[in-house]
Amino acid sequence: MRLKLDKRETPEIQKAFLAANILIVVAFSLIFSRLWYLQILNGEYFKGLSENNRIRIQEIAAPRGTLFDRNGVPLVNSFPSFDVSIYRQDVPDMKALIPVLTRVLSLDPLRLRARLEGARGIPPHQPLKIKTDIPRRELAAVETRRMDLPGVVVNVVIRRNYPYKNLASHLIGYLGEVSEHELGMEEFVNHKLGYLVGKYGIEQKFELELMGESGGRQIEVNALGQKIRVLGQVEPSPGNSVHLTLDLELQKAAEKAMAGKQGAVVVMNPQNGDILAMASKPDFDPNLFARGISPDNWKSILDNPARPLQNRAIQGQYPPGSIFKILVAMAGLEEKLITPETTFQCTGSYPFGNREYQCWKKEGHGQVNLRKALVESCDIYFYQLGMRLGVNRIAKYASAAGLGTPTGFPLGLEKTGLVPTSSWKMKRFGVPWQGGENLSIAIGQGYYLATPLQIACTLSALFNGGKYYQPRIVQGVRAPDGEVRREYPPLVLRNILISPETIEFVREALWEAVHSPAGTGGRAKVEGFNIAGKTGTSQVIQRKEGKPEPIPAELQDHAWFACFAPAFSPEIVVVVLVEHGGGGGSAAAPLAKKILETYHRRGKKDHPSPARVAVQRSVRRPDEG
Amino acid sequence: MLDRRLIFNFDWPTLVTAFLISAIGVVNIYSSTHPHSGAATPLYLKQVYWTVLSFGLAFLVLAFDYRTFVRLSYPFYLFCLLLLILVIFFGRSSSGSQRWLQLGVFSFQPSELTKIALILAMTRFFTEREMPRGHGMRDLAVPFLMVGLPSLLIFRQPDLGTVVLLMAIFLSVLVFVEVRFKTWAVLGAGVAVILPTLWHFLKDYQKNRLLTFINPDLDPLRTGYHITQSKIAVGSGTIFGKGFLHGTQSQLHFLPEQHTDFIFSVLAEEWGFLGCFILLFLLLFLISRGLKIAKTSKDRAGATLAIGITAMLFWQTFINVGMVVGILPVVGIPLPLVSYGGTAMVTNLMGIGMLMNISMRRFMLSP
Numbered sequence: 001m002r003l004k005l006d007k008r009e010t011p012e013i014q015k016a017f018l019a020a021n022i023l024i025v026v027a028f029s030l031i032f033s034r035l036w037y038l039q040i041l042n043g044e045y046f047k048g049l050s051e052n053n054r055i056r057i058q059e060i061a062a063p064r065g066t067l068f069d070r071n072g073v074p075l076v077n078s079f080p081s082f083d084v085s086i087y088r089q090d091v092p093d094m095k096a097l098i099p100v101l102t103r104v105l106s107l108d109p110l111r112l113r114a115r116l117e118g119a120r121g122i123p124p125h126q127p128l129k130i131k132t133d134i135p136r137r138e139l140a141a142v143e144t145r146r147m148d149l150p151g152v153v154v155n156v157v158i159r160r161n162y163p164y165k166n167l168a169s170h171l172i173g174y175l176g177e178v179s180e181h182e183l184g185m186e187e188f189v190n191h192k193l194g195y196l197v198g199k200y201g202i203e204q205k206f207e208l209e210l211m212g213e214s215g216g217r218q219i220e221v222n223a224l225g226q227k228i229r230v231l232g233q234v235e236p237s238p239g240n241s242v243h244l245t246l247d248l249e250l251q252k253a254a255e256k257a258m259a260g261k262q263g264a265v266v267v268m269n270p271q272n273g274d275i276l277a278m279a280s281k282p283d284f285d286p287n288l289f290a291r292g293i294s295p296d297n298w299k300s301i302l303d304n305p306a307r308p309l310q311n312r313a314i315q316g317q318y319p320p321g322s323i324f325k326i327l328v329a330m331a332g333l334e335e336k337l338i339t340p341e342t343t344f345q346c347t348g349s350y351p352f353g354n355r356e357y358q359c360w361k362k363e364g365h366g367q368v369n370l371r372k373a374l375v376e377s378c379d380i381y382f383y384q385l386g387m388r389l390g391v392n393r394i395a396k397y398a399s400a401a402g403l404g405t406p407t408g409f410p411l412g413l414e415k416t417g418l419v420p421t422s423s424w425k426m427k428r429f430g431v432p433w434q435g436g437e438n439l440s441i442a443i444g445q446g447y448y449l450a451t452p453l454q455i456a457c458t459l460s461a462l463f464n465g466g467k468y469y470q471p472r473i474v475q476g477v478r479a480p481d482g483e484v485r486r487e488y489p490p491l492v493l494r495n496i497l498i499s500p501e502t503i504e505f506v507r508e509a510l511w512e513a514v515h516s517p518a519g520t521g522g523r524a525k526v527e528g529f530n531i532a533g534k535t536g537t538s539q540v541i542q543r544k545e546g547k548p549e550p551i552p553a554e555l556q557d558h559a560w561f562a563c564f565a566p567a568f569s570p571e572i573v574v575v576v577l578v579e580h581g582g583g584g585g586s587a588a589a590p591l592a593k594k595i596l597e598t599y600h601r602r603g604k605k606d607h608p609s610p611a612r613v614a615v616q617r618s619v620r621r622p623d624e625g
Numbered sequence: 626m627l628d629r630r631l632i633f634n635f636d637w638p639t640l641v642t643a644f645l646i647s648a649i650g651v652v653n654i655y656s657s658t659h660p661h662s663g664a665a666t667p668l669y670l671k672q673v674y675w676t677v678l679s680f681g682l683a684f685l686v687l688a689f690d691y692r693t694f695v696r697l698s699y700p701f702y703l704f705c706l707l708l709l710i711l712v713i714f715f716g717r718s719s720s721g722s723q724r725w726l727q728l729g730v731f732s733f734q735p736s737e738l739t740k741i742a743l744i745l746a747m748t749r750f751f752t753e754r755e756m757p758r759g760h761g762m763r764d765l766a767v768p769f770l771m772v773g774l775p776s777l778l779i780f781r782q783p784d785l786g787t788v789v790l791l792m793a794i795f796l797s798v799l800v801f802v803e804v805r806f807k808t809w810a811v812l813g814a815g816v817a818v819i820l821p822t823l824w825h826f827l828k829d830y831q832k833n834r835l836l837t838f839i840n841p842d843l844d845p846l847r848t849g850y851h852i853t854q855s856k857i858a859v860g861s862g863t864i865f866g867k868g869f870l871h872g873t874q875s876q877l878h879f880l881p882e883q884h885t886d887f888i889f890s891v892l893a894e895e896w897g898f899l900g901c902f903i904l905l906f907l908l909l910f911l912i913s914r915g916l917k918i919a920k921t922s923k924d925r926a927g928a929t930l931a932i933g934i935t936a937m938l939f940w941q942t943f944i945n946v947g948m949v950v951g952i953l954p955v956v957g958i959p960l961p962l963v964s965y966g967g968t969a970m971v972t973n974l975m976g977i978g979m980l981m982n983i984s985m986r987r988f989m990l991s992p
Contacts, residue, residue, distance in 0.1 A: 010803065012759075012803050013801060013803070016800045016801045017916065017919075017920055019800065020797075020800070020916055020932075020935075021913075021916065023939075024909070024912060024913065024916070024939060027939070027943045027947075028905065028909055028943075030947070030952060031905065031943070031946050031947065031950065031952075032902075032905070034950045034951070034952050035859070035893070035898055035901050035902075035950060036898070038856060038859050038860035038950060038951075039859065039860055039862055039863050039864065039893065039897060039898040039901070040863065040864060040898060042860050043860055043861065043862070043863030043864070044863070045860070046856070046857050046859075046860025046861040047860070047861040047863060049857045049860075049861065050857050050858065050860075050861035050873050050874050050894075051873065055850075055853055055854065055857060057850060218849065218850055218853070231853070232849055
């Protein structure tokens with residue numbers, strides 16, 4: 001490498017130096033004249049702006065996305081409410097302000113002082129919220145006493161409202177203030193303390209879709225902190241809307257049927273897994289949360305022994321009781337241990353080991369074949385069938401039909417239920433399976449547990465031709481302009497392989513259980529509607545035989561009714577569970593009837609295609625809803 | 626090595642100016658990060674440590690003939706490229722861009738070192754190849770690669786400011802190495818084609834910043850707000866300023882990155898036009914001193930090197946202050962010797978060390 005020592009000072013180089021000097025002079029002159037303009041010519045103006053920083057950013061919250069039912073009816077809406085905040089830097093004399101403020105807003109002076117004390121770490125130019133959702137009367141008072149309240153501002157906040165209150169509260173969920181933990185998450189980078197986010201249900205699961213993006217405006221304020229002019233504005237972008245599979249009318253019917261009860265209802269379309277209604281009682285009012293739930297309200301919900309926050313349709317696990325006979329009957333036929341003609345004698349009780357196993361009908365059913373056993377729910381018949389099948393063969397059919405596994409409910413939190421086997425019992429309790437237990441499980445007692453949703457899914461799959469659909473609660477997500485952002489098509493999780501002859505036989509028996517005079521499900525009958533169903537009564541405690549004793553309410557049996565209609569081409573599955581309701585035929589079937597009536601009365605003619613309606617409705621802005 | 630003539634020719638004015646500017650930087654970092662809380666070392670103190678270390682390095686640079694550095698420039702350049710690639714895989718991210726390499730307790734920015742590496746590499750290239758009729762397009766292929774490779778790597782960090790700076794340095798050096806007129810025309814046409822293409826590769830926030838500069842109403846909440854706040858801070862300083870630690874804008878932390886890219890607004894608010902004038906005068910003095918060193922250097926290598934370093938100091942100063950006072954768009958470029966940042970301090974003082982080095986050795990004609 002050679003580094004030359006000579007340097008030729010060509011005219012070009014000299015020109016380059018000249019150009020560089022000119023450039024530097026021009027650049028610095030530009031800067032100096034700009035500084036002159038800002039600091040000397042307009043210095044006083046900017047000084048004014050900088051005092052109490054007169055340029056501020058005001059946030060404009062994004063309208064939260066709406067939830068629609070399957071026919072495009074909004075399930076939530078919003079209304080404006082007013083929050084009061086203080087810009088502490090604009091308050092010349094806090095001591096003078098506090099008494100005025102506490103009087104106008106009827107605040108506790110001690111609490112207000114504590115709030116101000118606690119906000120020491122927050123820069124004084126940031127607004128400090130002191131009261132949310134003030135009544136109109138206080139709003140008027142603040143506005144008229146503006147001059148006595150320097151630094152006090154009223155913000156309009158859009159608050160979420162649930163017009164149907166407790167309806168479907170476990171599905172819709174509720175909002176709450178964003179937590180410290182959530183603020184640390186990437187998807188919430190633009191959130192600030194005090195924002196409301198979904199905490200439960202759809203509101204939580206679809207938070208990112210629903211929240212939208214807030215906008216804001218840059219404003220210039222005067223020395224009192226009042227707006228003089230808007231310097232710039234960015235419109236918020238509203239959140240996306242979520243379209244549910246719920247049918248508001250059926251949901252209302254379900255809620256009404258269950259009023260005052262404790263339990264759950266699931267209404268499902270067996271042909272695609274759509275949840276048309278799901279109710280769990282007791283429930284709660286999400287409006288309490290949207291306004292910032294008071295500690296007393298929160299405590300009363302948490303301490304309620306009936307646990308209103310629990311969604312019993314997916315989290316309540318109950319012995320399926322006689323509903324389970326549907327599966328045991330199918331297992332018996334499929335395993336060729338019985339034929340429809342096989343009969344057993346029912347005398348009202350059946351001795352096994354050193355115990356007498358009772359039929360629910362003390363005087364007995366007499367000669368019973370399978371059809372009669374299902375229609376009249378004869379326990380003795382199933383004791384004997386259960387003995388022949390044994391625990392593991394029953395478990396095989398129960399598992400294949402979807403019991404003992406989560407249904408895949410999209411909002412999560414569901415319980416799995418339980419399908420016992422002999423090895424499970426050995427592992428769990430270290431004791432071998434007892435022969436008598438085969439009798440108990442054959443009528444859905446013993447260790448068997450299922451959620452109402454599991455029963456609905458299994459029933460759907462058995463009678464829709466064997467397709468086990470994942471329950472669907474959300475059809476899709478749409479942008480405010482109606483554009484489809486996300487779709488959740490129906491999904492078949494597995495197929496159930498049971499011969500059509502078996503299915504058809506059981507289907508007829510279940511039709512008869514509702515329609516024949518001796519059937520246990522007669523109280524579900526709806527004129528002109530072919531309903532097939534099965535009652536169930538699951539024991540909370542083992543009762544001593546024969547001794548009729550008064551049972552306290554909390555130990556009463558759970559009442560089940562599971563049905564589908566029309567029986568030979570099902571469109572709707574209804575499962576009702578009433579905790580401690582007593583007998584399934586008397587306590588649960590009449591509730592299912594009310595829902596089926598609503599469905600049947602409406603008929604097909606005024607039940608437009610959901611997809612088309614959803615498109616029409618979602619073109620509207622959610623805030624108009 | 627260091628004989629008496631070197632000490633006699635020692636460039637005191639440059640050293641003192643650099644020192645004064647760094648001191649102003651520490652004072653303003655102190656103010657802009659006030660109040661200092663927590664057990665961690667306060668930023669102004671970290672800046673003091675970095676400044677001391679950087680002056681030490683500058684003296685070390687003086688000990689060797691600058692031509693040694695020019696000779697070592699290609700390996701150094703490749704080393705910097707390697708570091709930039711390492712950033713992609715092991716870099717630490719902070720506020721959306723991945724620019725730092727973590728070495729034990731301290732982290733540094735390879736993109737800063739790249740500035741010096743590029744200047745040295747270009748110096749060597751143009752010193753070795755003298756074109757009597759000026760450089761043509763084909764002769765410039767290697768220099769284009771020299772600036773292009775690191776620019777791409779830095780662009781994807783993303784760090785638009787440093788890319789802009791590398792380009793500015795590159796073009797400034799080209800002016801002094803005799804490029805044919807025709808080549809300039811082709812270059813101009815090329816830039817006109819590439820710039821709109823580049824637009825598509827910008828991140829949304831970068832596009833926003835540029836658009837907002839043209840029309841501040843586009844983004845009144847973020848960049849627009851920052852520009853407004855910065856202008857208010859500068860303007861409200863008036864002639865004498867609000868006084869040390871009394872800037873209402875800076876003490877309330879209205880400005881983003883006020884100890885790094887927006888440090889000038891803190892100075893302007895608290896020290897007024899007078900403070901700005903003094904700092905800008907010192908920077909102007911340093912820059913024109915650099916230009917003079919380039920002119921009086923007795924060899925091509927020294928001249929080119931001095932031009933590159935001076936260009937680096939000038940463009941950083943102009944773009945940064947221009948952005949703070951609202952005459953240039955917001956691109957993240959720190960103010961040399963003033964903004965908080967260790968690697969930038971090292972880079973700038975190494976550059977100034979080289980300038981002093983060239984200045985000291987201008988009468989030494991030994992090869």
